[in-house]
Amino acid sequence: MGKYAIRKIGFFIGIIVFVIMLAMPTPEGLTPIAQKVLASTVLMVIFWVTEAIPIAMTSYLPLIVFPIISLTGAKGQNDIQLFSHYAYTTVYLLVGVGFLSGAMVKWNLHRRIALGIVRKVGAKPKNLILGFILAVAFVSMWMSNTTATVMMIPVALSITAALKDTDGGFKKALILSIPFAATIGGIGTVIGTTTNPTGIGLIRESIGLDITFTDWLKIGLPFVIVIIPILWIYMVKFFKVDKMKDIDVSAIDNEYHKLGPMSKGEKFTAYIFLFAIVAWMTRSQVWGKFIPFATDETIAMFAALLTIVVPVNWKEGEYLMDMKTAIKEIPWSACILLGGSMVMGNAFKDSGCAAWIAGKLGGLAGLSPLLIVIIVGVVTAIITELTTNAVVVAAFLPVLASVGTAIGVNPLAMMLACMLACNFAFMLPPATPPNAVAYGSGEIEMADLIKCGLGLKIICLIVFPVIIYGITMGVFGFGV
Structure with a gap:
């Protein structure tokens, strides 16, 4: 079945x-208002998962549907807020x-960082794979995973074009390492992927926990540090790269030298980039007081302002x-999407x-918390192959918050x-750009x-509960 048919x-x-959910008798224990919210939520989830209409437009549906079904409007009747969540912090x-990632792309700073890492690893095929993985993972921690992938695929193709790689x-x-590393690297920071800000916002609203930039490093960075070496070993062994002869990496040097010396704009962007990182990492412990x-x-937003007011050529404006x-x-x-998910999540709650x-899922209370977390991970990992990551987070986090509280498992x-x-x-x-x-x-x-993706998915599913319970909540004691 084709994508458009779906x-x-x-x-x-x-x-x-x-329509059926609105027309049916209100289930026992559910209020009429909650029934309308449930019907609207199911509509949005179906539209999101199937991409029946563009994902962003589905996120705007509450603005249309809620007033029509007399759920809420501009005044926020029934304590269900609507418009305010589209301007969520x-x-x-x-x-x-x-603004910041746009400046990095405009002045090629992201490309210099990535190529600089790759060209340092040497001519051994397995080391070159490692160089690409490290470069893409690092860049994707600070900008779009898609941008990191788009940037490095042409470099990889220019290298492979000059090789006598008979079996490919x-x-x-090399090609598959790039999107995998981008996806994993994006987990490392709050700004690495859109799922992180969306999830953090829903966690703040659902259970009242404010996760800062530094807090997320305790969650995402350990996972990146553990999985990236595993990804490298897995890719090398899966495609038997460790048995290949040394290769000519002059293409990487050529690409790097084409960049020339750092321009004024590139230097200023690097300064602002470093300033933002240091400010994020030190806010809660140092200057935030x-x-x-x-x-x-x-x-x-201050970093964004700097990119607009810092001149590269004052005379030319x-x-x-x-x-x-x-x-x-x-x-x-x-x-x-974040705004729409906040509306839905808060209305749901x-x-x-x-x-x-x-209450309907109370039977899960008898299961081990670790087993429940693993089940959540497996189900999520399956669903995420069918729709975008941020949609999965937007649709399921509000439910998980209430279920966890109800069954006595740390939400x-x-x-x-x-x-x-x-x-x-x-x-x-279709799983990810x-x-x-x-x-x-x-x-x-x-x-x-x-x-290749199935093997890596299984590895990640084995590792993630260890990271959550062993490092995030164990070593750091975060969220305990």
Whole structure:
């Protein structure tokens, strides 16, 4: 069944299910308001998963549906808020980071960082794979995973074009390492992938836990540090790269030298980039006590302001970024998705719908908390192959928060399991844009992506509960 057929079917199924759920008698224990919220939530989830309409437009559905079904409107009747959530604080983190990452792309700073790492690893094929993995993972911690992938695929192709790789093993290993490393690297920081700000916002609203930039490093960075070496060993062994002869890496040197010396704009962007990183990492422990109302969003927007006011050529009126370019670089779809998920998540909680569902799942209370977390991870990892990561987080985190509280399992552990596992999208092109970019290069087959991705998915599913309980909540004691 084609993608467009799925969209059409999803559109009609979503509407039919929505109408049926509104018309049916209110289930016992559920209020009429909660029934409307549940129907709206199911409609949005179906539309999100099938992409019946663009994901961002689905996120705007509450603005249309809620007033029509007399659920809420501009005044926030029934304690269900609507418009305010589309301007949620984390949206401004995404906006500010959009300015900063746009400046890095404009002045080629991201490319210099990536190529600089790769060219240091030497001529051995397995080391070159490691260089690409490290470079892509690091860059994707600070900007879009898709951008990191798009940037490095042409470099990889220029290298493989000059090789006598008869069975294509090295080429496949190199091409697939890029999207996998981008996806894993994006987990490392708050700004590395859109799922992180979305999930953090929902955690803040659902269980009242404010996760700062430094806090997330205790969650995401250990996972990256553990998985990246495993990814390297896995790719080398899966494609038998360790048995190949040394190769000519002059193509990397050529690409790096084409960049020339660092331009003024590149240097200024690097300074602002480093300033933002240091500010994020030191806010809660160092300077935050002197400016108590500052947040990670404050830093992001200040960095954005700097890219607009710092001149590269004062006489010509040229600055690091202009507003037209900056506006294009902001991930607007992610901002809208975050707003829509916040509306849905809060309505789900405030209406009593989440508590009602949690009561229906009370039978899970007898299971081991570790087993429940693993089940959440496995289910999420399967679903994330069929739809985008951020959609999975937006749809399931509000439910997991209430279920965890109801059955006596740490809701944070369940929500983190979902946030991590939704990134284990390694098997199919539609699962994540980096996969689609790699597959679109024409250098790998679908079978390569599925077989290699499945093994990596299983490895990640084994590792993630160890990270959550052993390091995040064990060593750091975060969320205990």
